[in-house]
Amino acid sequence: MANIGLKRIYVWLVGSDNKVLTGTNGLSDDGVYVVDTDANKGNLGLKTANITGLSGTVTKIAGNNVVVAVSNPPSAPSVAIDANAINFTIKQRxxxxxxxxxxGAYVDGETIPKAGLIIESSSPTTGKSVFYGFGIGQFTEASQNVQTNTDTAEQRDDDNLTFTALGCPHFPNESPVIFGNAAENGFTKNAFFxxxxxxxxxxSASQDKTPGNVSASASALSGATTTLAGGGTTHPDTGSGNTH
Incomplete structure (x- = not known):
């Protein structure tokens, strides 16, 4: 889908029943954690979420000296995430x-947990939200590059994660990815989620608790978690929940 910008990502942990883990077993009481721009929550938003592998590599099949067919292997999507900062504890989990x-000190566990990911962007034609949904996959982190500051420059290293999507049993054909467009007639954000x-x-149908983005200055002045809109108002992209 054509898109403009990167609004936010949503992440969660997946249980053995392929449902979202909530509360102390998950990432939040609601199950889904939003990586927003609130520094008081340890987040500074994302730079990129680069999706690759949406289609398999087509192979030509020859017979009698001509191409008679092509193979159509399944897709194998992965997402390279470059975030300015993701909440430390959330990232470890x-x-x-x-x-x-x-x-506050963590070591690698015996297994990598199953997790889910939704990427939210905007349509260049309607301005409404478009979504890339990955029901099940795994996050990995390959490296961290720690550099010295100089007398003229501050050296930052981002949170860089890779999400490898797996076949999702609650998607048709166990597809690893699903695409959503809020401009389509009948689309609702709660049904997609x-x-x-x-x-x-x-x-939910009655409320969208997604927090709005917070500027660095607003976050510093507030000293507490801040959202740009209260609950229960109309969401401009999807027709439900908070205003962003």
């Missing part, structure tokens, strides 16, 4: 790291 006896992240309560 997505990667399957476990806290040691020292509070219930399909991609069954068991979540962040978005």
């Amino acid at each position: 997505l990667l399957g790291r476990v806290e040691t006896s020292v509070k 219930d399909l991609v992240a069954p068991g979540q309560t962040l978005v």
Whole structure:
């Protein structure tokens, strides 16, 4: 889908029943965690979410000296995420790291947990939200490059994660990815979220609890979590929930 910008991503952990884990077993009471721009929550938003592998590599099949068919292998999507900062604890849990006896110190766990991901952008023609949904997959982190500051420059290294999508049993044909467009007649954000992240309560028919983006200055002045809109108002992109 053509898109403009990157509004936010939504992440969650997936249980053995392929449903969203909530509460202490998950990433939030609602199950789904929004990586917003609120520094008070340890987030500074994303730069990119680069999706690759949406189609398999087509192979030509020859017979009698001509191409008679092509193979159509399944897609194998992955997402390279470059974030300015993701909440430290949330990131550790997505990667399957476990806290040691020292509070705030984590080591790799025995397994990488299953997780889910939704990327939200905007349509260049309607201005409404478009969504890329991955019901099941795994997050990994390959490297971290720590550099010295100089007398003229501050060296930052981002949170870079890779999400590898897996076949999702609650998608038709167990597809690894599903696409949503809020401009389509009959589309609702809560129905899309219930399909991609069954068991979540962040978005319902009556309320969208997605937080709005917060500027660095507003975050610093508030000293507390800030959203740009209260609950229960109309969502301009999807017709439900908060205003962003």
